[in-house]
Amino acid sequence: MxxxxxxxxxxxxxxxxxxxxxxxxxxxxxAETVGILLPDNSEFVSIGKRVYRESCASCHGVNLEGQVADWRSPGADGMMPAPPHDETGHTWHHPDQVLFNITKLGVVKAANLKNYESAMPAYEDVLSDKEIIAVLSYIKSTWSEETRARHDAMNKSYKAKE
Known part of the structure; x- marks a missing residue:
């Protein structure tokens, strides 16, 4: 028995x-990541939050809210203000690699815009690739599951076109 x-x-x-x-x-x-960002990696998100506050928040807002409420219209200097990185902005409308390139190279170089002026600096000589990915991972970690899922779908589509 x-x-x-x-x-x-x-x-x-x-x-x-x-x-x-x-x-x-x-x-x-x-945990199955789509793209290069790691919004579920607590180490990257923690690093990203710190670096964001040190290097990005002065323009994009401490709470990702952007520089001004009307971020879609040029300022008095003719340049576009820093957009929000929360869900009210358009950050999540771009695939990871595009966001990485804009952050590293600056808008003008990343988008190959010859006659465009931007206050967004290039961070290639300021932040490491890991820090850039960490900042973008932090930003993505603040989005809702629905927005993150739409962003992941965009990354899949972008990757399929490569």
Whole structure:
């Protein structure tokens, strides 16, 4: 009787382990990143939040709210104000690689705009690639699941076109 109980217990334990492994393998995970950003990586998000506050918040706002309410119209200097990076802005309308390039190279160089002036500096000599990815990961981590899912779908589409 004890042998049967041990065998049954062992068989149930093995079945539970196999079921858990299969479930883990089949269920989609937010850890499966799409693009280069890591919004679910707490280390990157923490670094990104610090770097954002040090290097970006003075223009884009401490709470990602942007420079001015009407960020879609040029300022008195003729340049576009810094847009918000929260969901009211357009950051999530661009794939990861485009956001990375704009941050690293600046808008003018990244978009190859010859006759365009922008107050957005290039950060290639200021921040490392890891810091840029961390900042963008922090920004994305603040978006709703719905917005993040739409952004992930855009990244998939962008990657498919490469």
């Amino acid at each position: 004890i042998k049967n109980f041990r065998f049954t217990l062992f068989a149930l334990l093995c079945a539970a382990i196999v079921a858990a492994a299969v479930s883990f393998w089949l269920l989609p995970s937010r």
